[in-house]
Amino acid sequence: MNNPKFFRFPFAATGDKTPLPDEGQENGTISYAEGYGFDYERNPATDPQAKRIERDKMNQLYYDITHNIRQYQLQGVPQWIDQSSNGNMPVTYQKNAMVRFKINDQQEDIYISLKDFNTDTPTDVKS
Known part of the structure; x- marks a missing residue:
């Protein structure tokens, strides 16, 4: 193969x-x-x-x-997409979707969506 x-x-x-x-x-x-x-x-x-x-x-x-x-x-894991990159519409992530999110110039983490139809910023604790 x-x-x-x-x-x-x-x-x-x-x-x-x-x-x-x-x-x-x-x-x-x-x-x-x-x-x-x-x-x-x-x-x-x-x-x-x-x-x-x-x-x-x-x-x-x-x-x-x-x-x-x-x-x-x-x-x-893909980068988190904010609405400015999506025609000013929030991207909807499904439960368990994984995204890479840049917190600052030195830190980038991977986040897992905790709910369906998630449009929250990854750092939001309920997301």
Whole structure:
């Protein structure tokens, strides 16, 4: 059996990247919500609405994916996500979900959710 790929560094770590928007775009360009839309399927030789896949955006997509996989490979537990990273909506954690939470510059701990639908900060004793 082959060992799974270990990501020594994220894809395109030093390559050209352009951040991708989370929300869908009116002009149909790539976003995390919609991915590559129909305009990317169109034939650029015959259709003026066709969009080509941009290398820097594809690099960013693969970078984001492999960067997160690498975090799991090295830490085993994901970082706690605050609502500012989630479209200003609190992330809901289920009972027994584990997160890594940075308390200060010197201390980071792993927390386990004590309840379902948990939106509390990990340091909240009832969470």
